[in-house]
Amino acid sequence: DSGVTQTPKHLITATGQRVTLRCSPRSGDLSVYWYQQSLDQGLQFLIHYYNGEERAKGNILERFSAQQFPDLHSELNLSSLELGDSALYFCASSLGPTSGNTIYFGEGSWLTVV
Amino acid sequence: DQQVKQNSPSLSVQEGRISILNCDYTNSMFDYFLWYKKYPAEGPTFLISISSIKDKNEDGRFTVFLNKSAKHLSLHIVPSQPGDSAVYFCAASGGGRDTGTASKLTFGTGTRLQVTL
Numbered sequence: 001d002s003g004v005t006q007t008p009k010h011l012i013t014a015t016g017q018r019v020t021l022r023c024s025p026r027s028g029d030l031s032v033y034w035y036q037q038s039l040d041q042g043l044q045f046l047i048h049y050y051n052g053e054e055r056a057k058g059n060i061l062e063r064f065s066a067q068q069f070p071d072l073h074s075e076l077n078l079s080s081l082e083l084g085d086s087a088l089y090f091c092a093s094s095l096g097p098t099s100g101n102t103i104y105f106g107e108g109s110w111l112t113v114v
Numbered sequence: 115d116q117q118v119k120q121n122s123p124s125l126s127v128q129e130g131r132i133s134i135l136n137c138d139y140t141n142s143m144f145d146y147f148l149w150y151k152k153y154p155a156e157g158p159t160f161l162i163s164i165s166s167i168k169d170k171n172e173d174g175r176f177t178v179f180l181n182k183s184a185k186h187l188s189l190h191i192v193p194s195q196p197g198d199s200a201v202y203f204c205a206a207s208g209g210g211r212d213t214g215t216a217s218k219l220t221f222g223t224g225t226r227l228q229v230t231l
Contacts, residue, residue, distance in 0.1 A: 002157065033218060043158070043203065043221040056218055090157055099146045099208040099216040100165065105157035 003027065004106035006091050012112045018079040021109045025072055025093030031055075032074040033094075033103060034066055038087040049074055050097040081113045117141045118206050120222035127229055133191040135225050137204030140185065145208035148219065149178060149189045152201045162189070166208075194229045201226050 003026035013019055025032050034046040036059075045058035049068035060066075063081075068074040078085060088108045094101035119138045127133045135149075145166040150158035164171040164178045164187065171178050177190045191198055205219040 002159070004157070031217065042223045043219075045218045045220070048218050058218065088155065092157075094217065097217050101217060102148065102160055102163055103207075103217075103219055104160055105150075107157045108155070110155065 002104040002106060004091055004093050004104055006089075006106040006109050008109060009107065010110045010112075012114060013081060015081055015083060015113055017081050017113075018077065019081065019111065021076040021078070021089050021091070021111075023074045023076070023091030023093075023106060025074070025091075026104055029093035029095050029104075030072060031094045031097050031101065031103075032068050032072070033092040034060075034074070034076050035090040035092065035105075036087050037090065037108075038084075043090070046076070048097070055097055078111070083113050086111055086113045116223075117144075118204055118220050118222040120204055120225050122225050123223070124226040124228070127194045127227065129196055129229055129231050130193045133189075133194045133198065133227055133229070135189040135191075135202050135204075135227065137187050137189075137222055138185060139187075139206050141206070141208075141220075142185070143208050144206040144220075146206065147178070147180060147187050148205045148207075149176075150203045150205060150221075151198075152203060152224070154201075158203060161202075191227075194227075196229050196231065199227055199229045 005024040046060040048056040092105040094103045148163040149161045201224045204222040
């Protein structure tokens with residue numbers, strides 16, 4: 001158990017809908033990251049928050065947005081869903097924002113768009 | 115542009131023998147390297163890491179070697195056990211003055227390790 005908690009574990013929704021994925025980081029960690037793993041792709045970095053502020057963006061679509069709240073939990077919002085958005089979405093956390101901090105991953109939220 | 119490469123998609127090793135998983139990178143700004151183990155539909159589990167100021171780090175059966183001049187790292191598992199069968203990802207961070215960019219991980223495509231009896 002990494003200490004990173006993600007909900008829901010599984011989610012099935014229709015195209016065009018909107019979903020919210022939730023993440024609680026490890027106790028004491030201030031950085032939260034979101035990654036996407038599709039069937040035919042590796043782990044792709046989406047976005048990084050540190051202590052409530054956005055720090056870096058990766059391959060995140062404009063239809064997707066995220067935020068980190070004062071209690072440090074984070075939400076990833078996916079809207080106007082398309083079939084291609086079906087993937088495993090991982091949240092991860094680390095103590096600090098800089099390289100050298102080990103990043104721990106949650107179990108993932110499996111999103112299926114039908 | 116694949117900055118972290120794992121050129122062997124799969125590896126089969128007998129139980130008790132050494133497993134060697136390899137990883138190459140192209141970005142010379144990377145300064146921290148990690149190995150993760152992953153089962154299907156589960157999150158990556160952190161195994162071991164190494165800073166660019168070191169060339170070796172050991173933790174139990176797992177040892178990571180870093181060759182900066184060759185931009186190459188490897189994970190050695192000795193002795194290999196059936197429970198080690200999983201996909202292993204190499205990851206790297208660093209690469210920019212912006213601390214936010216520097217901390218994110220760039221992953222390789224993974225190597226599936228099968229430890230046979």
